Amino acid sequence: DVAKFRKDSKDKLTYDRAYLMELRGCASSQTKPEGLPNLDIILDKPV
Amino acid sequence: PEVEEERVPDPDMVIKHPLQNSWAMWFFKNDKSRDWKDNLRVITTFDTVEDFWGLYNHTLPASKLQSGCDYSVFKAGIQPMWEDAQNKKGGRWLINLNKTQRQTHLDDFWLETLLCLIGEGFDEHSEEICGATVNIRNKGDKLGLWTRDAQKTEATKKIGIKLKESLSVPPKIVIGFQAHSDTAGKAGSTVKNRFTV
Numbered sequence: 001d002v003a004k005f006r007k008d009s010k011d012k013l014t015y016d017r018a019y020l021m022e023l024r025g026c027a028s029s030q031t032k033p034e035g036l037p038n039l040d041i042i043l044d045k046p047v
Numbered sequence: 048p049e050v051e052e053e054r055v056p057d058p059d060m061v062i063k064h065p066l067q068n069s070w071a072m073w074f075f076k077n078d079k080s081r082d083w084k085d086n087l088r089v090i091t092t093f094d095t096v097e098d099f100w101g102l103y104n105h106t107l108p109a110s111k112l113q114s115g116c117d118y119s120v121f122k123a124g125i126q127p128m129w130e131d132a133q134n135k136k137g138g139r140w141l142i143n144l145n146k147t148q149r150q151t152h153l154d155d156f157w158l159e160t161l162l163c164l165i166g167e168g169f170d171e172h173s174e175e176i177c178g179a180t181v182n183i184r185n186k187g188d189k190l191g192l193w194t195r196d197a198q199k200t201e202a203t204k205k206i207g208i209k210l211k212e213s214l215s216v217p218p219k220i221v222i223g224f225q226a227h228s229d230t231a232g233k234a235g236s237t238v239k240n241r242f243t244v
Contacts, residue, residue: 012173013067015166017159017213020096028061029100033091036105041074041112042090046104 063095067167069123070094070178072102077115092123099165103158110153112183120161121178121193129227134177136198138226138241139191140207142216149188156190157181159213169209172202197226197241207244 071092119127160179167173177193223240
């Protein structure tokens with residue numbers, strides 16, 4: 001799967017709200033990042 | 048007939064969507080026994096859409112933070128304080144929320160702001176953006192969008208208009224932009240707005 005992104009005239013990577021929201025559901029977006037500090041604001045399960 | 052098995056791709060093997068900038072998320076907790084700077088720490092940095100969501104989905108929503116806490120998301124290399132060389136000449140668009148809005152609006156406002164940041168939603172003015180902060184306070188929560196140069200009138204106004212639009216702030220509510228140089232050292236007193244939209 002090739003990442004779908006668009007570059008504007010100045011070659012900037014931009015993403016609109018709808019596309020960002022669409023990506024929220026994919027498996028990598030549900031994965032807890034590694035190496036997060038041990039703080040009570042960090043959750044084990046996705047919200 | 049051949050049935051194709053549905054394969055679940057290994058998340059690490061899928062190409063993630065790269066962001067234009069690398070961002071750091073910061074957390075501030077008000078612990079009066081320690082120095083202000085020691086209470087501020089980086090949670091992590093991210094530079095893909097998926098890593099942003101992974102982090103967002105595994106941190107407490109802003110509305111659930113204790114009073115006195117802040118979240119900040121800034122471009123990597125910029126500290127979320129006005130003293131940072133890249134903030135010094137800048138300022139912030141400020142949105143004040145009342146007590147009931149913590150439950151009804153705060154989390155949405157914060158997420159919409161973050162999506163504008165990481166997606167470069169301020170178009171040609173995205174380079175003027177330094178980051179954003181949400182302050183959880185008993186006397187009223189605040190959301191600030193920080194820009195680099197308070198002298199850039201046109202860019203600053205356009206950023207404010209876009210912010211207001213993205214957050215669906217009703218037209219009758221006016222939001223203001225304050226220069227950090229006007230805010231610095233004036234805790235509690237009223238700071239004048241350089242611009243409003």
